[in-house]
Amino acid sequence: MNKPVIKIENLTVDYITEENPIKAVHDVTFEIFSGEIFGLVGESGSGKSTVVQAMMRILPPPALISNGKVIINDKDILTSSDSDIVGFRWKQISIVMQSALNALNPVLSVREQIQDVLKTHKNLIGIDADKRAKELLSLVEIDHDRLDSFPHQLSGGMKQRIVIAIALAIMPPIIIMDEPTTALDVIVEREIIAKVIDLRKKLGLTILFITHDLNLLLEFADRLAIMKNGKIVELDTVENIYAGGKHHYTKKLIGSIPSASGKRQKGLLSKPNSLNLSKSPILEVRNLKKVFQSPGFFNKNKLVAVNDISFKVHKGEIVGIVGESGSGKSTVAKLVTRLIRPSEGFIYLNGENKKVAESRDVPLQYRKDVQMVFQDPFGSLNSIHTVYHHLSRPLFRHRLKNKEEMLSYIIDLLEKVGLTPGEKFAEKFPHEMSGGERQRVAIARALSLEPKIVVADEPTSMLDVSIRMEVLEIFAKMRIKSNLTVLFITHDLASARYLADRIIVLKDGSIIEENDSEKLIQNPKENYTKQLIRAASPGWLSELTN
Amino acid sequence: MISNKNVYQKSILARWISGIIGNQKAFIGSCIILFFGVSAIFIPPFIQSPTDFLSTPLLPPSFEYFFGTNGQGQDVFAQTICGARQTLFVGFSAGILVVIIGALIGGIAGYYGGRIDDILSLLINVFLVMPGLPLMVILASWLPPSPGTLLGVLVLTGWAWNARVIRSQMMTFKNRDFVSAAIVSGESNIRIIIIEIMPRMLSLLASSFIGASIYSIGAQVGLEFLGLGDVSTVTWGTNLYWASNNLALLTESWWTFVPTGFCIALISFALTLINFGIDEVSNPRLISEKLWRNKVPENLITHGITPVSNSNE
Numbered sequence: 001m002n003k004p005v006i007k008i009e010n011l012t013v014d015y016i017t018e019e020n021p022i023k024a025v026h027d028v029t030f031e032i033f034s035g036e037i038f039g040l041v042g043e044s045g046s047g048k049s050t051v052v053q054a055m056m057r058i059l060p061p062p063a064l065i066s067n068g069k070v071i072i073n074d075k076d077i078l079t080s081s082d083s084d085i086v087g088f089r090w091k092q093i094s095i096v097m098q099s100a101l102n103a104l105n106p107v108l109s110v111r112e113q114i115q116d117v118l119k120t121h122k123n124l125i126g127i128d129a130d131k132r133a134k135e136l137l138s139l140v141e142i143d144h145d146r147l148d149s150f151p152h153q154l155s156g157g158m159k160q161r162i163v164i165a166i167a168l169a170i171m172p173p174i175i176i177m178d179e180p181t182t183a184l185d186v187i188v189e190r191e192i193i194a195k196v197i198d199l200r201k202k203l204g205l206t207i208l209f210i211t212h213d214l215n216l217l218l219e220f221a222d223r224l225a226i227m228k229n230g231k232i233v234e235l236d237t238v239e240n241i242y243a244g245g246k247h248h249y250t251k252k253l254i255g256s257i258p259s260a261s262g263k264r265q266k267g268l269l270s271k272p273n274s275l276n277l278s279k280s281p282i283l284e285v286r287n288l289k290k291v292f293q294s295p296g297f298f299n300k301n302k303l304v305a306v307n308d309i310s311f312k313v314h315k316g317e318i319v320g321i322v323g324e325s326g327s328g329k330s331t332v333a334k335l336v337t338r339l340i341r342p343s344e345g346f347i348y349l350n351g352e353n354k355k356v357a358e359s360r361d362v363p364l365q366y367r368k369d370v371q372m373v374f375q376d377p378f379g380s381l382n383s384i385h386t387v388y389h390h391l392s393r394p395l396f397r398h399r400l401k402n403k404e405e406m407l408s409y410i411i412d413l414l415e416k417v418g419l420t421p422g423e424k425f426a427e428k429f430p431h432e433m434s435g436g437e438r439q440r441v442a443i444a445r446a447l448s449l450e451p452k453i454v455v456a457d458e459p460t461s462m463l464d465v466s467i468r469m470e471v472l473e474i475f476a477k478m479r480i481k482s483n484l485t486v487l488f489i490t491h492d493l494a495s496a497r498y499l500a501d502r503i504i505v506l507k508d509g510s511i512i513e514e515n516d517s518e519k520l521i522q523n524p525k526e527n528y529t530k531q532l533i534r535a536a537s538p539g540w541l542s543e544l545t546n
Numbered sequence: 547m548i549s550n551k552n553v554y555q556k557s558i559l560a561r562w563i564s565g566i567i568g569n570q571k572a573f574i575g576s577c578i579i580l581f582f583g584v585s586a587i588f589i590p591p592f593i594q595s596p597t598d599f600l601s602t603p604l605l606p607p608s609f610e611y612f613f614g615t616n617g618q619g620q621d622v623f624a625q626t627i628c629g630a631r632q633t634l635f636v637g638f639s640a641g642i643l644v645v646i647i648g649a650l651i652g653g654i655a656g657y658y659g660g661r662i663d664d665i666l667s668l669l670i671n672v673f674l675v676m677p678g679l680p681l682m683v684i685l686a687s688w689l690p691p692s693p694g695t696l697l698g699v700l701v702l703t704g705w706a707w708n709a710r711v712i713r714s715q716m717m718t719f720k721n722r723d724f725v726s727a728a729i730v731s732g733e734s735n736i737r738i739i740i741i742e743i744m745p746r747m748l749s750l751l752a753s754s755f756i757g758a759s760i761y762s763i764g765a766q767v768g769l770e771f772l773g774l775g776d777v778s779t780v781t782w783g784t785n786l787y788w789a790s791n792n793l794a795l796l797t798e799s800w801w802t803f804v805p806t807g808f809c810i811a812l813i814s815f816a817l818t819l820i821n822f823g824i825d826e827v828s829n830p831r832l833i834s835e836k837l838w839r840n841k842v843p844e845n846l847i848t849h850g851i852t853p854v855s856n857s858n859e
Binding site (some may be wrong): 014016017018053054057058059060061062064065066067078079085104195281334337339364367368369370372374375378379380382383384387393394397398442445449538 | 721728729733744745834835837838848850
């Protein structure tokens with residue numbers, strides 16, 4: 001670690017608009033030394049991906065690099081000629097893109113995609129290229145048989161490894177990884193990171209790692225830069241940042257990371273002093289099963305998404321359902337809210353043997369009593385309607401409020417979920433609000449009918465890290481204040497630990513473990529639960545690499 | 547204080563109107579259409595009747611007869627202006643009907659899925675595979691000639707493609723979260739389709755309408771040119787029919803068909819302009835890329851490489 005391989009000075013990137021250009025990246029300066037893992041952390045819109053794409057000069061219109069210097073391996077990128085830059089990409093520096101899972105061409109086999117790079121940049125063909133492709137697969141520990149597979153035949157983790165292998169194809173000394181693991185499950189993500197660390201040791205790579213997940217970088221980066229609104233607010237070694245950092249934004253980020261192991265942190269989310277649960281459950285699900293049949297008359301493919309699930313939720317309780325993608329947790333949410341019909345089983349609401357599971361039409365009363373908060377706040381609000389429309393429609397529909405009462409009720413509701421002043425927000429359109437504000441509106445909509453139970457399907461996974469806890473706090477507070485019942489569905493064991501009283505762990509459509517949150521965290525019985533806990537706790541990397 | 551109504555209006559209508567007016571292409575296109583519409587409605591009372599036999603046949607254009615006279619000695623200018631009435635009326639009506647029927651059938655098929663979709667898709671597919679032109683010719687010659695017949699024939703042969711497009715668009719919307727959210731809050735299906743989904747399809751519906759109108763005007767003129775319309779009425783199609791019957795090409799009387807042909811081309815051109823405009827209004831990326839091209843000096847732009855402004859060096 002002596003001389004910098006990447007040197008960026010005062011980099012400024014403008015996005016051209018009708019009026020003044022928007023500065024997406026403003027005066028960013030940093031250096032990366034040889035063999036280092038440098039982390040760039042920021043939330044969505046902070047400009048972290050823009051920095052990297054400007055470095056490679058692959059930003060699409062309407063971007064313009066308006067100032068600064070980028071020197072990579074003593075080469076000034078911003079003044080180089082076009083042909084120089086094309087030759088420079090991939091040979092000196094390669095990039096693993098954000099949507100890496102979609103980066104593979106679906107109609108080409110893995111072999112063809114690797115050989116394509118080898119041919120273009122090194123003119124390697126035939127047996128030599130084949131040999132090299134096999135070497136690359138061994139490097140990321142994928143079986144050679146997979147060379148003739150097509151992307152759809154590979155799992156997410158395998159695709160990600162192949163994308164990394166392609167980036168390594170001609171051994172560039174520097175690799176940029178732009179959110180390479182965002183679309184993956186926690187356990188797979190951890191394995192990929194361990195692989196990257198391993199490769200770096202073997203090949204002496206310099207890595208620039210970009211992510212929104214500070215928690216992840218704290219494990220393995222050497223130095224970190226934290227970006228906000230196009231500027232670097234703090235740049236320091238991992239140790240110093242882990243200790244809390246200097247900038248208040250860093251402190252906020254560090255403070256908002258829950259951990260799935262160790263002692264429970266105090267004050268992260270409010271909790272009632274004691275739980276007084278009634279004997280009879282408010283929601284009971286018995287032997288629920290959902291089988292998806294592929295469309296088509298002759299198609300016999302069946303997928304059992306949810307297999308024989310039973311659980312109870314009591315009034316005033318928050319129950320977490322935790323599972324990775326494909327575990328059937330979203331299907332459970334859709335079944336309970338009756339967006340889809342169960343293939344078998346029963347749903348009882350409020351102890352009254354109201355068997356909603358069997359009927360094709362859902363009673364209106366059930367629609368009032370069971371509400372849902374969706375994962376994606378950008379998708380769950382209709383972009384052509386105002387907040388007022390979104391909140392007033394359910395109330396009109398169930399004839400709960402008349403026109404005169406409506407506005408004051410809605411303003412009150414908006415202020416309850418932290419959107420003040422309420423009258424300002426009532427007339428906004430979804431695109432005029434940030435992701436966090438939208439999700440608050442979505443929560444307000446779910447609460448507006450005073451439902452018996454709210455199903456929250458990953459309500460924070462699309463939000464920025466620093467506001468996740470604030471959004472979860474709305475649920476925690478409403479529970480204390482008005483005895484709200486929540487079914488909290490998430491992939492993140494750590495946040496379930498803090499919000500939920502009881503956790504149900506789901507795998508491959510079945511419940512594998514269920515216990516009170518703290519008991520489950522402290523004494524997991526199943527191996528899978530242990531794995532999940534380990535992946536969500538600090539120090540996982542050292543266990544994996546040893 | 548806010549009231550529900552004006553906020554709602556601000557959303558769709560204002561955005562669209564300001565978008566269309568602000569967009570050069572759409573604005574020019576709208577002006578041309580408006581010009582034809584206004585002249586077809588208001589000018590005829592003030593000019594010669596297009597069916598009167600006025601003068602010597604096949605007089606070339608002069609100050610008395612701007613576009614000359616045709617083979618029967620009728621005023622071509624009056625025929626061109628008055629011909630727009632029925633042609634545009636039938637064309638745009640067919641456009642609207644095609645969109646409404648397409649939205650209804652395609653929307654219902656896409657939204658409900660399952661058995662309903664199977665049946666409606668079958669219907670759509672049957673109409674899609676039927677050869678349109680021969681069917682149109684047969685129906686038009688078999689049914690009594692009238693504007694209503696033409697309209698019916700055009701709609702019957704034109705709705706299926708539209709329904710197909712709207713069906714697939716509906717299928718993608720159906721699984722969006724905002725639709726699920728409306729279902730969970732207890733909204734009725736019809737309300738979800740009309741209030742929540744259809745406004746989101748506005749650009750698709752608008753460009754479908756324009757496409758269907760261009761098709762209808764073209765097909766209608768074609769049918770009438772073949773003599774399958776009511777030849778006693780004055781439309782752009784019958785103008786061309788009579789021009790060809792009176793051997794306009796042999797007698798070298800170009801003025802009997804050029805004005806009508808030019809008008810048809812101009813209408814299609816205007817509609818296409820509006821279509822481009824809608825595309826730009828509903829797809830902001832096209833605009834921002836255009837802006838970027840205008841503002842960044844040309845010598846800096848190379849394909850695939852982000853430009854660096856050298857202003858501070």
